[in-house]
Amino acid sequence: MLIRRASDIRSSDVTDERTYLQRRDLIRLAGGIACATAVGTLVPGCSEHPAAESLAPAAPAAAAQATLENVRPAVVSTDEKQNTFEEITSYNNFYEFGLGKNDPQRYAGAMRTSPWSVKIDGLCNKPANYQLEDLVRPHALEERIYRLRCVEAWSMVIPWVGIPLSAVLSRAEPQGKAAFVEFTTLHRPSEMRGQSGTALEWPYREGLRLDEAMHPLTILAVGLYGRTLMNQNGAPLRLVVPWKYGFKSIKSIVRIRFVERQPATSWSMSNPAEYGFYSNVNPEVDHPRWSQSREKRLPALFASTRTRMFNGYDEVASLYAGMDLRKHY
């Protein structure tokens, strides 16, 4: 992998910083006045309210993103309209940095992503502790333009840059007994302010069946729009499994482990009735609190897009042949 440290790319190239600041001030002001309408202290923590905050974009993270070179373009693609860089980097679920959709953009800058090592262990012949570079370099970078369908019934189209997970897993030589792969996110409360809260049990964990992990659509992403990932998107290394709800695509991975039994996964641990291990996109199996039959293709106002089985990636259907997907949601 060739990463050019492009210190000449200023954040102002991405979005004009002054525009940001003006916006922020305006909206703070409006928000402040609006808060004052509710009789004095009647408003519990108005300013901390996620709904109020989501309207106030934060300043962009200061770190410039390096350009990724020698990327094979559009290895998997779609003719749907891609979401903008601004949308993809300002509207995130990354509870390690807070519950508001804008919190990750605001606060993920505090996470140090260099140096970064990834431990690959468990039931394999070649366990190793890789520096990020060594993990990624042997593989050709590919652009994969995928739909991302969140369990909250919104979706985006995102041009990831990454490598097939299967290539990385094969290097470790999984043993015959390995049936599942477990992934773990960095746990560093000093830099990840949400981890001092109890929204989920930290560190975040996810898992795939080995055949799901080896599927050619499953990738480890290192970039977005041709540049290295922003922290709020799970820098420096994250999973992308496009036929599953977004929370399966774990961010900022530090450990990949081959295991024999189905691993515990964060959302399923927190609410097993609502979030299963498989969590395949499925318009016929509703989330207990909302229907999954349609989705908002952001930034659309209306949920006018019909959700497709496996998020439209029909080629994975054979992985689940003979399984009752209502039971294994």
Place this chain on the structure above:
Amino acid sequence: MRRLVKPLIGVLGVLPLVWLTFAVLTGRTSANPAEDIILTTGIWSLRFLLASLAITPLRRLTGWNVLIQYRRMLGLFAFFYACVHLAGYLAFDRFFAFDEVFADLAKRPFITAGMVAFALMVPLAITSTRGWIRSLGRRWQLLHRLVYVSAIAAVIHYLWKVKADSTLPLRYALLLAVLLGLRLWWLRRRLPRPAAAAPAR
């Protein structure tokens, strides 16, 4: 001076809506403007509802009887934001697929609670006029106690909506508990002397 208070509350009351409209029209929302609209109007509906419920305790504690004049306005703002909130859900989330809406109502306790909160606000908004107050007499008081149930349902709706962290809805629940608890406490102290039962809620 006092005459200015009502228009002032009116202006402040529409500010969240003005601010939302401005944000949507000028692209200052998040990437999910529909969510911003639904969440912002939901929370403001609840805030106005609790504000209207705070009038009676505040009046009792401070002796400022003038406060009662502002209660109806606060309640109507709560209803207004609930209407926008509901319209947002119907249009944006369900895209007017009413079969899905009924399925939601039946299957999702979180939506059912919201609907209960909303449905109970409708008769209260309708009977909030001077004419209705006069013609209903003492029954108006009884009818408008439904607001307690509506507020409880709204807080439950909020609690059940949250995915992982209940801190914020619990704060609202606590505030509601205080507002209703004060009433109960005053009611209990009054009970031994039923003759003195004053109509103030």
